[in-house]
Amino acid sequence: MPLEKGHDGHRHLHRGRSGRLTGACLITAAFVTGALLGAPSDAWASSKGSSGALVLKGFLSGTLKVLAFLPPGNFTTGCQISPAQAGTVILQWDTAKLNVDGKSKTLSNIDVQVTVQSFGHHYSMDLNSYGESPAGITFQSNMPFGWSSVSGSLTTTKSGGGGSVSGTMTAGKQHPGTVTIKGNWAGCAKLG
Numbered sequence: 001m002p003l004e005k006g007h008d009g010h011r012h013l014h015r016g017r018s019g020r021l022t023g024a025c026l027i028t029a030a031f032v033t034g035a036l037l038g039a040p041s042d043a044w045a046s047s048k049g050s051s052g053a054l055v056l057k058g059f060l061s062g063t064l065k066v067l068a069f070l071p072p073g074n075f076t077t078g079c080q081i082s083p084a085q086a087g088t089v090i091l092q093w094d095t096a097k098l099n100v101d102g103k104s105k106t107l108s109n110i111d112v113q114v115t116v117q118s119f120g121h122h123y124s125m126d127l128n129s130y131g132e133s134p135a136g137i138t139f140q141s142n143m144p145f146g147w148s149s150v151s152g153s154l155t156t157t158k159s160g161g162g163g164s165v166s167g168t169m170t171a172g173k174q175h176p177g178t179v180t181i182k183g184n185w186a187g188c189a190k191l192g
Helices: 017-036 042-046
Strands: 003-005 011-013 051-058 060-065 079-081 088-100 103-116 122-124 135-140 147-156 163-170 178-186
Touching (some): 103 147, 135 178
Antiparallel strands (some): 003 011, 051 060, 060 088, 135 147, 147 163, 163 178
16 A cells, blocks of 8 residues: 655555545445344344453643444444455544543544554554654544554454554644553444
8 A cells, every 4th residue: 555745744555534434434325224223244243342442641641541332323333444455454433522631622533543454463654764654543633633553452353353552642733732542342334
């Protein structure tokens, strides 16, 4: 997957937010339609939901508990393995309360993406001299800028359904602050 130079001068895996949201909506709609017609996939039928938590400290602080299920019910878990982007796990929250620069705020459309070269390995997220790494984590929301990992480590299970992270994220030139992220997730559903 090609790396593109970001606003912060570092090279990151490029993810089009509107494309991700459109794809996720289409996939969710397909599964909801299938479930209503009485033909849910095996992945959904056997899912026990997702779990875990991510603890943020710094400019953003608070705990994001991984949702067991997203509305409208047992059709999707709070984290999914992307069918279109190999080695990518997407964790989502419609809204969550976090401290932003020390003030409590409700953020919406929170999208945390974990990206690795392949599942089932332990990776360093430290950027090399070209500003690249074989793994990373990003945080996007309704804030005007997002956060990307620049150091730390990341591990995923062989299936991609679970993992853990401990690292530091920056917003590059968009904001001088940093955010540390530490936690784990499990039970992510494989879409498709």
